[in-house]
Amino acid sequence: MRTTKWSLGGMLAALVALTIPAGAWAAPPDTARPDTRVTPELETAVQRGLEYLARTQKPDGTWPDQHGDVSGVVGLAMMTFLAHGEAPDDGKYGRVIRRAVNYMVTTQSENGLLAGRSESSPMYSHGFATLALAEVYGVIDDRRVGPALKKAVGLIVRSQNQLGGWRYSVDSTDADTTVSGAQMLALRAAANAGMEVPVETIRRGVRFYMNCFCPGGGFGYTGADSPSAARAGIGLLVLSLSGQYRSPEAKATAENLFAGGYQDRSYYLYAGYYCSQAMFQAGGKYWRLWNETMTPSIITMQQPDGSWSGSDVGGTICGTAMALLAIEVNYNLLPIYQR
Numbered sequence: 001m002r003t004t005k006w007s008l009g010g011m012l013a014a015l016v017a018l019t020i021p022a023g024a025w026a027a028p029p030d031t032a033r034p035d036t037r038v039t040p041e042l043e044t045a046v047q048r049g050l051e052y053l054a055r056t057q058k059p060d061g062t063w064p065d066q067h068g069d070v071s072g073v074v075g076l077a078m079m080t081f082l083a084h085g086e087a088p089d090d091g092k093y094g095r096v097i098r099r100a101v102n103y104m105v106t107t108q109s110e111n112g113l114l115a116g117r118s119e120s121s122p123m124y125s126h127g128f129a130t131l132a133l134a135e136v137y138g139v140i141d142d143r144r145v146g147p148a149l150k151k152a153v154g155l156i157v158r159s160q161n162q163l164g165g166w167r168y169s170v171d172s173t174d175a176d177t178t179v180s181g182a183q184m185l186a187l188r189a190a191a192n193a194g195m196e197v198p199v200e201t202i203r204r205g206v207r208f209y210m211n212c213f214c215p216g217g218g219f220g221y222t223g224a225d226s227p228s229a230a231r232a233g234i235g236l237l238v239l240s241l242s243g244q245y246r247s248p249e250a251k252a253t254a255e256n257l258f259a260g261g262y263q264d265r266s267y268y269l270y271a272g273y274y275c276s277q278a279m280f281q282a283g284g285k286y287w288r289l290w291n292e293t294m295t296p297s298i299i300t301m302q303q304p305d306g307s308w309s310g311s312d313v314g315g316t317i318c319g320t321a322m323a324l325l326a327i328e329v330n331y332n333l334l335p336i337y338q339r
Contacts, residue, residue: 009052010158036330045299046084049324052306053077053317054096061103062116068316071104071116072125072182075132075315076321083328088140089163101136104129105144106288112151113170121168123159127182130156134189135334153190157201164208176222177212180205181274185336188241193337206242209235213249217256230267233274239283241336254282258289270313272298273322280299280329281339295327 036096051062062069063077078100081093086096107116114123114129130152137145159166165175166183184205191197212220212235218227232253239250257279271296279290301308301323310319331335 004079008146035283035291036332037291038330041299042295042327042330045302046328048302048306049308049320050081050086050093053080053320054093056317057096059099061099061101063317065317068315069103069117070125070314071114072128072132073108073318073321074100074103074116075114075129076325077317079132079135079320080324080328081336082135082139083194083325083334084332085331085333088136088142092296097136097140098142098284101133101140101142101145103132105142105148106187107153108148111170112153112155114148114152121179123166123168123172123179124172124182125164125182126152126155126181127186130186131182131189131336134186134193134195135336137193138335149190149193150195153187156187157198160201160204161228164211167283169193169220174222175208177209177219177231178221180208181238185241188338202242204245206239209238210249217252219253228266228271229257230271230274231320233271233276233278236278237274237281240278245281248311250282254279254286258286267312269298269301269308269310269319269326272326276326276329277337280337283339291330295330298323298327 035240039296057077057192058068060072065073067073078097079099083305086093086097088094088101095165102118104114108217110116113122113126114133115125116129130149133145133152155170156166159170159172160183161167161173161175163175165177165180166172167175167179171256184202187197187205209219212224214220214224214227218232220226221228221231236250236253236257239245239247244250274292279286298308303309306320307316308319308323310316310322313319313322328334330337
């Protein structure tokens with residue numbers, strides 16, 4: 001997903017064979033309780049959003065939407081229920097979660113690709129769907145999920161190209177920071193779930209982002225130019241989850257997001273999905289200001305039927321999922337949200 005320019009007031013070797021087990025990623029010290037707030041307004045918005053997704057889901061686990069049968073979109077929608085604490089094996093929304101998981105697992109390609117029935121940019125879908133399987137792996141009683149997740153992780157590792165990143169297709173030789181972000185988050189979540197992830201894969205991915213860092217803060221699309229709000233969030237989140245949370249690049253990006261606000265409406269919910277997580281990882285003043293301004297802003301965009309418009313992210317289901325996941329950081333329940 002290519003984003004437009006960010007105008008936010010300044011720019012709001014031997015290790016190849018080693019693997020990273022769950023919990024071994026470097027992470028910032030969590031010395032205080034996360035500064036999150038589940039207000040009545042937030043809970044109401046989340047409940048309305050979940051009810052919308054539940055009543056519009058089809059029996060096969062997909063949604064009747066522009067990209068409602070893409071595994072990545074199905075996975076994002078499924079995660080919104082997990083982020084609210086819903087369980088796949090019981091409760092009001094258990095069947096919704098199980099249907100989505102079943103669709104992702106049964107449509108997985110032999111090589112491990114999670115794209116669903118139709119997708120022109122399969123690695124986007126694959127990254128989000130792999131993340132979703134990793135998040136549900138530890139809470140669902142389904143023996144298919146582990147093997148499917150292992151195959152999906154293997155595909156990400158194999159498809160990393162010489163630049164250290166990923167792009168739209170499995171065999172792409174170029175890379176961009178948006179598709180690569182989906183893969184890096186998926187790998188972090190998979191490591192959290194107990195899957196083995198090669199150290200060198202992560203290091204090469206981080207180097208790719210460092211090469212795309214723009215002086216003054218932010219990240220470009222394929223190089224160090226034309227930063228945007230969405231890519232600032234992606235890059236900051238990738239660095240934070242990869243142990244580079246104290247790097248000059250991470251600090252400069254967090255400072256610019258903090259100073260500039262979030263005024264660019266291009267890919268607003270897509271940027272919100274990543275930036276909310278990134279600023280939460282940054283913590284302190286960064287997260288407090290972000291949460292005080294952006295969470296209410298996203299809530300006001302909710303439609304009367306409980307959905308969010310997804311005109312710039314490929315459909316209503318994707319837009320609704322990203323909006324919910326952005327504001328559900330306040331529940332601090334998904335493993336990928338943990339500091």
